[in-house]
Amino acid sequence: MSNTAQPSADYVAAVVLDAFLQTHQGRSTDDVVIDDGLNRDFVRACVEKLPALSPYELNWRLLGLRKSGRIGPVTTVRVRLDDYDEYTHAAEIAARLLEDKHDLTCDKVLCDPVSRAEFDGVAASIAPGYTAYKYRRAALRLRKARRLRPEPMKRLGVFQRDVRIQDAAVYEQNPDLIPRAPGIYAFIDDKGYLYIGESHNLHNRLKKHLDHSDVRSLARYLWQHGVGRVKIQLFVFRHDSEGAKAHSRRAFEAALIASRKPRFNIQCRG
Numbered sequence: 001m002s003n004t005a006q007p008s009a010d011y012v013a014a015v016v017l018d019a020f021l022q023t024h025q026g027r028s029t030d031d032v033v034i035d036d037g038l039n040r041d042f043v044r045a046c047v048e049k050l051p052a053l054s055p056y057e058l059n060w061r062l063l064g065l066r067k068s069g070r071i072g073p074v075t076t077v078r079v080r081l082d083d084y085d086e087y088t089h090a091a092e093i094a095a096r097l098l099e100d101k102h103d104l105t106c107d108k109v110l111c112d113p114v115s116r117a118e119f120d121g122v123a124a125s126i127a128p129g130y131t132a133y134k135y136r137r138a139a140l141r142l143r144k145a146r147r148l149r150p151e152p153m154k155r156l157g158v159f160q161r162d163v164r165i166q167d168a169a170v171y172e173q174n175p176d177l178i179p180r181a182p183g184i185y186a187f188i189d190d191k192g193y194l195y196i197g198e199s200h201n202l203h204n205r206l207k208k209h210l211d212h213s214d215v216r217s218l219a220r221y222l223w224q225h226g227v228g229r230v231k232i233q234l235f236v237f238r239h240d241s242e243g244a245k246a247h248s249r250r251a252f253e254a255a256l257i258a259s260r261k262p263r264f265n266i267q268c269r270g
Contacts, residue, residue: 020065024074043055098118163236178203180202183199183249196260
């Protein structure tokens with residue numbers, strides 16, 4: 001094959017399949033993508049014949065082969081996750097954050113080494129002490145259970161937004177860091193989402209919550225536990241965007257509450 005010629009789809013599929021069969025060691029296609037050692041061997045086997053394709057492209061092609069049924073029942077080794085419930089919430093929050101920031105699905109996050117590293121860092125900051133493989137497997141289980149489906153409101157391009165996450169203690173000590181802009185906010189602890197709300201001025205609203213929240217359950221939580229294990233995620237909308245309008249913010253907030261089920265919003269509505 002010429003060095004300048006683009007490989008055909010069939011050739012790429014054949015190389016990817018052959019590399020997988022050489023390196024999977026009885027593990028599934030998902031495991032080859034998310035296990036660092038297996039993925040390193042798989043990518044190395046691919047790039048000998050496909051040097052122009054990135055690790056992301058190779059991993060994505062591998063998942064595509066599995067989804068199209070072109071890889072048969074080859075899995076003989078399965079890894080059990082007995083402590084799954086201890087970090088599944090961290091995997092969900094990390095996957096959601098990457099989706100929020102970069103409009104990436106769970107599969108795309110895990111196929112890309114850069115996004116995968118960001119996912120690992122967020123998950124470890126929420127539920128530290130577990131391997132990257134476990135966070136990634138938990139995210140895949142959530143995706144297969146349809147618990148990571150994108151909220152419909154976020155598919156609308158009119159919601160120009162800047163997504164960020166920060167320790168609540170940082171905002172408590174330096175409230176001027178909180179943007180004076182419309183948006184959505186989410187309080188998150190090491191067990192999951194605590195409370196989601198919206199405001200035309202995130203600075204004023206979050207300052208109130210961190211001083212003495214008018215949401216009774218959140219105020220009680222912060223009084224009992226402090227902010228040491230709490231993070232705050234922000235969706236900051238441009239003043240001239242659709243998201244800045246009150247009805248749009250409330251619809252966006254409702255979609256997030258429905259899918260992420262923050263504990264104190266559910267209690268308030270119970």
